Structure formats: structure tokens, C-alpha cells
Amino acid sequence: MDELQSEGIMLILSSPSGAGKTTISNELINKESNLVKSISVTTRKPRPGEIDGKDYHFINEKEFFSLCNTGQMLEHAIVFNYHYGIPRESAENNLKNGVNVLFSIDWQGAASLTRVMKEKVVSIFILPPSIKELQFRLKKRNCKTPDDEIKNRLDQACFEMERCLYYDYVIINDNIDDSVQKIRQILYSEKMKVKRKMNLKNFLHNMSH
Numbered sequence: 001m002d003e004l005q006s007e008g009i010m011l012i013l014s015s016p017s018g019a020g021k022t023t024i025s026n027e028l029i030n031k032e033s034n035l036v037k038s039i040s041v042t043t044r045k046p047r048p049g050e051i052d053g054k055d056y057h058f059i060n061e062k063e064f065f066s067l068c069n070t071g072q073m074l075e076h077a078i079v080f081n082y083h084y085g086i087p088r089e090s091a092e093n094n095l096k097n098g099v100n101v102l103f104s105i106d107w108q109g110a111a112s113l114t115r116v117m118k119e120k121v122v123s124i125f126i127l128p129p130s131i132k133e134l135q136f137r138l139k140k141r142n143c144k145t146p147d148d149e150i151k152n153r154l155d156q157a158c159f160e161m162e163r164c165l166y167y168d169y170v171i172i173n174d175n176i177d178d179s180v181q182k183i184r185q186i187l188y189s190e191k192m193k194v195k196r197k198m199n200l201k202n203f204l205h206n207m208s209h
């Protein structure tokens with residue numbers, strides 16, 4: 001066990017819709033014991049197969065605004081006409097206890113979390129191998145999604161991908177296992193950074209006395 005304790009990292013994953021961040025997030029959570037996913041709240045309706053409290057907390061607009069107005073949200077944004085936001089308490093408690101927290105959020109959320117939480121944040125942008133592959137994945141995920149909604153998401157994707165310039169890392173999600181492995185390597189390296197070691201001075205002091 002590492003005697004040098006690190007504070008929890010806020011690991012942000014963003015990508016255009018359909019590039020694979022949900023799939024990658026789920027794999028990461030399965031593989032990393034010290035990583036938990038932050039469950040956002042949203043006013044979007046659940047997709048088939050999505051579970052309330054696991055994929056999102058599905059709430060109505062009134063409940064959403066009440067959370068915002070009482071300071072219970074770390075950040076919130078409108079994406080594809082619905083409200084999304086990060087509940088503050090659970091994320092803050094995990095970080096305090098040295099647990100890493102994964103945020104699968106859009107570029108607006110990434111920008112505002114980075115502005116507020118600064119060095120606690122490590123941000124990764126996931127790119128699809130091509131627009132054609134992105135279109136294929138969007139259709140594969142939910143064949144009931146209307147064509148105009150897929151077109152809307154593809155149009156947005158080009159704009160969103162430009163945002164990768166402002167992230168710490170960028171990954172092309174060709175193969176899921178490779179992408180997951182790359183992110184795990186980033187997490188391990190980030191945890192070893194001197195600035196994240198909470199008890200380094202004490203450790204050195206104890207060694208020399």
C-alpha cells in the first residue's frame with residue numbers, strides 16, 4: 001500500500017454524444033476500486049434500459065431549480081434542451097475521503113468545474129475515430145432515435161470536438177479496452193504527482209527523525 005496518501009481526483013470525461021463515454025465510464029468503475037461515478041440529475045426522460053439513481057437521478061424542472069437555488073449543485077448546464085447538474089454533497093464527501101470521482105459531463109460542465117475546483121480536476125476528451133463511425137454508434141445505441149435528433153447530435157459534435165483543445169488529455173476511442181487502459185494509466189500517473197500527496201512532508205519528517 002502507498003503510504004503517501006493522495007486526495008481524491010475529479011476525473012472528467014467528455015465527448016460528443018455517441019463517442020463512447022458512458023461505455024468507458026462503466027468499464028472504468030468496474031475495474032477501479034477507488035473510483036466512483038458522480039450521478040448527475042437531469043430533466044431528460046430515461047432512455048430504455050436506463051435506471052433512476054444509477055444512470056441519472058431523473059427529476060422534474062421544479063425539483064431541478066430547487067436544487068440549484070439551495071446551493072446543492074456543483075455546476076449545471078443545458079444540453080440538448082434539457083437541464084443537467086452535479087449534486088454537490090456526494091462528490092465533496094468522496095473527494096475528502098481520498099476517493100476519486102468520475103464525471104461524465106459536457107464541455108460546459110468541464111469548463112466550470114475546472115474553473116472552480118482547479119488542480120483537483122483532470123480532464124479527458126474522448127474523440128470518435130471518425131464522424132462516420134460516430135453516426136454508426138449513435139444509430140446502434142438506439143435505433144428508435146429519430147433521424148433529425150441524430151443529425152442534430154452530429155452537427156453539435158463538430159462544434160464540441162473543437163473543445164478538446166482545452167482539456168488535459170485527448171483519446172481516440174477506437175477500441176474500448178485500449179481507451180479504458182489509457183485512462184487508468186492517466187489516473188495512476190496523476191495520483192503520483194507531488195502536489196496531490198497530502199502527507200509528504202510528514203513522511204519525510206518521520207524518515208529523518
Ligand SMILES: Nc1nc2c(ncn2[C@@H]2O[C@H](COP(=O)(O)OP(=O)(O)O)[C@@H](O)[C@H]2O)c(=O)[nH]1
Binds near residue numbers: 084106109
Ligand atoms: N454540464 C453537465 N453536463 C452533463 C451532466 N450530466 C451529463 N451531462 C452531459 O450532457 C450530455 C447529454 O447526456 P445524455 O443525455 O446522457 O446523452 P449522451 O451523451 O448522448 O449519452 C452529455 O454530453 C453528458 O456528458 C452534468 O451534470 N453537467
Ligand SMILES: Nc1ncnc2c1ncn2[C@@H]1O[C@H](COP(=O)(O)OP(=O)(O)O)[C@@H](O)[C@H]1O
Binds near residue numbers: 022137173174
Ligand atoms: N470503441 C468502440 N467501438 C465500437 N463501439 C463503441 C465503442 N465505444 C462505444 N461504442 C458503442 O457506441 C454506442 C455509444 O456509446 P455510449 O457509451 O453510449 O456513448 P456516449 O455516452 O458518449 O453518448 C454504444 O452502442 C456503445 O456500445
